[in-house]
Each structure stands twice: as structure tokens, then as C-alpha cells.
Amino acid sequence: MYSLIVQDIITTLEDHLLEHWQLEDYAKKIGYSKFHLTRSFKKETGLTIGEYIRKRRLAMASLFLLHSDLSIMEISLECHFQSQEAFTRAFKELYNMPPGKYRNLMKSIMRTEEQEMTTTNEVKGWFLSGTNPAAYTMKADTEVFHTGTKSGYLGCTGAMDEGQFGTMMQSFSAKNWVGKRFKMSCFIKTKEAVKCGAWCRIDSKNGDLLQFDNMDNRAIHGTTDWNYYSIVLDVPEDSASIHFGLLLSGAGEAWIDGIKFEEVEKSVATTNMIGSVGDLPLEPVNLGFDDF
Known part of the structure; x- marks a missing residue:
């Protein structure tokens, strides 16, 4: 079970996952210094706050791929990637296939x-x-x-x-x-x-x-x-x-x-x-x- 501070960090990250927030914004919202947040989060989760946000945004992207008609370019921008190419590389690294292939294959595996x-x-x-x-x-x-x-x-x-x-x-x-x-x-x-x-x-x-x-x-x-x-x-x-x-x-x-x-x-x-x-x-x- 995570400590109360790390639980607060995760809750705040999830609430503002697709917003243009910086580390300072999260620290101000939670009420701790960004250095304390960074150390506490890394110690308990093994991830930096930036790594957590990146993985969760990719997870959000997978939902957009399966449940929306947004283009891959639109999804990459919605999830704050600098380009479609950068998004495709990151998605393929985590999910073992490019976003277009994922959208095509996964929709058929579980159609309902x-x-x-x-x-x-x-x-x-x-x-x-x-x-x-x-x-x-x-x-x-x-x-x-x-x-x-x-x-x-x-x-x-x-x-x-x-x-x-x-x-x-x-x-x-x-x-x-x-x-x-x-x-x-x-x-x-x-x-x-x-x-x-x-x-x-x-x-x-x-x-x-x-x-x-x-x-x-x-x-x-x-x-x-x-x-x-x-x-x-x-x-x-x-x-x-x-x-x-x-x-x-x-x-x-x-x-x-x-x-x-x-x-x-x-x-x-x-x-x-x-x-x-x-x-x-x-x-x-x-x-x-x-x-x-």
C-alpha cells in the first residue's frame, strides 16, 4: 500500500493527466515541494513522475484508438506527444506494435x-x-x-x-x-x-x-x-x-x-x-x- 503522499500524487496525476501541467503545478496542488514529491514517488513506485505520466497517457491513447474515431495524429496531440512519429515510437515500445496495428487487431479480439x-x-x-x-x-x-x-x-x-x-x-x-x-x-x-x-x-x-x-x-x-x-x-x-x-x-x-x-x-x-x-x-x- 502506498503512503498517503504517494496516493495523493497519483490521484492528482490522474485528475490532470491530459492537462498541460508542469511538475511545479502538481507540487502546488498537493502542497509539497517538487523535490519531495519526486523523491517520495520514485522511492515507492520505482518510476519518476514523468515516466508515470507517459505510461498513463499511452494507456489513454489506447482507449482513444479503440473507442474513438480520432486519427493517430489527433490522438498523439491529445496525449501531448510532440509528433505522430514520437507517439508511434513510444506506443510501439510499450505495446509491442504500432498504434494502427493495435487499433486493427485489438478491436477484433474482443468485439463486445x-x-x-x-x-x-x-x-x-x-x-x-x-x-x-x-x-x-x-x-x-x-x-x-x-x-x-x-x-x-x-x-x-x-x-x-x-x-x-x-x-x-x-x-x-x-x-x-x-x-x-x-x-x-x-x-x-x-x-x-x-x-x-x-x-x-x-x-x-x-x-x-x-x-x-x-x-x-x-x-x-x-x-x-x-x-x-x-x-x-x-x-x-x-x-x-x-x-x-x-x-x-x-x-x-x-x-x-x-x-x-x-x-x-x-x-x-x-x-x-x-x-x-x-x-x-x-x-x-x-x-x-x-x-x-
């Missing part, structure tokens, strides 16, 4: 939830994304696993606001899969999970969404033992990248193991959640609005 994100690289090849930078953790678990000696673990570490989520994920080239239909299969175990599932997305060279499934129509809830789950998607000719992972919405814990990608016959039904031409009628209907 509210979002903001963080990243880490504790497990080789994987990184963590989600809604609250401190709300989820990821690791290789040596005590709980389905086969072998380890599983991937994703868990909530703090209080959850409605709509927050975490995902452990990775991305790879679609080059070896173009023109094929694949099945991504895995085993998942959960503990008191509000909502959980595997997900997979296929993007074009321009970053456009081509195929997607996040198990939203068959999500896992509560506490479950190891069960087998699969996602089946086509890889169109213009595919460039494949992204996949484990999704945990809200509180709880989840483990994933035995992830496998394999080509399947076209007779195997896809689980793609994105509408295709085949879903549309061949001709327009009810043009005179006479049918009910």
Missing part, C-alpha cells in the same frame, strides 16, 4: 468488450496484451499442464472493471499456409474464469482482417478441467500474417497446452466468424418493402 493494453516477453515467442497494464500476468507453468512438463498460464492479478481482457498471443507469417484450410487445436483449463477461449485471426498485407474466430459463440466460463478446443480457418491468397492466442475476459485464470496447427480438408467446416460472399443472397429481395 472495452479495451486498453500492455505487453511483456516473459515466455519466449509470446507476448501479453490486454486491457489494464497491471491486471494480467503470463508465464510458463511447470505445475499445471496437460502433456509434457509445462503449460501457458494467463491470469488476472487485480480488480477488474467491466470489459477488461487479457490475451497471451503471438504472430507468424502466413506464407506456408496460403490457399490452405487449417485447424488450430489446443487444450484449455480454467479456474473461475468470467469468459475464456482461444482465438485466431488472419490478416492481409495491408492489415485488413480476412478470417477470424475468438470462440465468442462457444466461450468457456467458470472452472473447467482440460478440454479440447479447435478453430478452423481458410487462408486466402492475399493473406500475410496469422495471429493467435488465449483470451481471458474479466477475472479468473486459464491454462493452454498442446497447441497445434494442421492442414485439414475443405470438407471440414470452418469456424470463421466474419461474413463471406457465400452468406449473402444471390439477388436483392423485398425492394418494394411489401413482404413482412
Whole structure:
């Protein structure tokens, strides 16, 4: 638990996060010298006040990316970055992807939830994304696993606001899969999970969404033992990248193991959640609005 002075500092920073305040303004508002504020804050949080403001402004930027139509330039100015280039560099460093890619990818992962994100690289090849930078953790678990000696673990570490989520994920080239239909299969175990599932997305060279499934129509809830789950998607000719992972919405814990990608016959039904031409009628209907 932080001391009262550090709690006051954080409250004041949060209240004026997007204002053009200097350190002297915060010190005057709180009633301590800027030197005392700086020393106390750094000692207890490990961050300078400037570093805290920068990270929180990037978190605000992620919300703007997901919940507004503001351009990246407008968001960079709103969050007090000197240029779009400076904002993009800072965002990519913290979130492991540029803001445009983040906006495109994260909106599809949780289409009905509210979002903001963080990243880490504790497990080789994987990184963590989600809604609250401190709300989820990821690791290789040596005590709980389905086969072998380890599983991937994703868990909530703090209080959850409605709509927050975490995902452990990775991305790879679609080059070896173009023109094929694949099945991504895995085993998942959960503990008191509000909502959980595997997900997979296929993007074009321009970053456009081509195929997607996040198990939203068959999500896992509560506490479950190891069960087998699969996602089946086509890889169109213009595919460039494949992204996949484990999704945990809200509180709880989840483990994933035995992830496998394999080509399947076209007779195997896809689980793609994105509408295709085949879903549309061949001709327009009810043009005179006479049918009910």
C-alpha cells in the first residue's frame, strides 16, 4: 500500500493527466515541494513522475484508438506527444506494435468488450496484451499442464472493471499456409474464469482482417478441467500474417497446452466468424418493402 503522499500524487496525476501541467503545478496542488514529491514517488513506485505520466497517457491513447474515431495524429496531440512519429515510437515500445496495428487487431479480439493494453516477453515467442497494464500476468507453468512438463498460464492479478481482457498471443507469417484450410487445436483449463477461449485471426498485407474466430459463440466460463478446443480457418491468397492466442475476459485464470496447427480438408467446416460472399443472397429481395 502506498503512503498517503504517494496516493495523493497519483490521484492528482490522474485528475490532470491530459492537462498541460508542469511538475511545479502538481507540487502546488498537493502542497509539497517538487523535490519531495519526486523523491517520495520514485522511492515507492520505482518510476519518476514523468515516466508515470507517459505510461498513463499511452494507456489513454489506447482507449482513444479503440473507442474513438480520432486519427493517430489527433490522438498523439491529445496525449501531448510532440509528433505522430514520437507517439508511434513510444506506443510501439510499450505495446509491442504500432498504434494502427493495435487499433486493427485489438478491436477484433474482443468485439463486445472495452479495451486498453500492455505487453511483456516473459515466455519466449509470446507476448501479453490486454486491457489494464497491471491486471494480467503470463508465464510458463511447470505445475499445471496437460502433456509434457509445462503449460501457458494467463491470469488476472487485480480488480477488474467491466470489459477488461487479457490475451497471451503471438504472430507468424502466413506464407506456408496460403490457399490452405487449417485447424488450430489446443487444450484449455480454467479456474473461475468470467469468459475464456482461444482465438485466431488472419490478416492481409495491408492489415485488413480476412478470417477470424475468438470462440465468442462457444466461450468457456467458470472452472473447467482440460478440454479440447479447435478453430478452423481458410487462408486466402492475399493473406500475410496469422495471429493467435488465449483470451481471458474479466477475472479468473486459464491454462493452454498442446497447441497445434494442421492442414485439414475443405470438407471440414470452418469456424470463421466474419461474413463471406457465400452468406449473402444471390439477388436483392423485398425492394418494394411489401413482404413482412
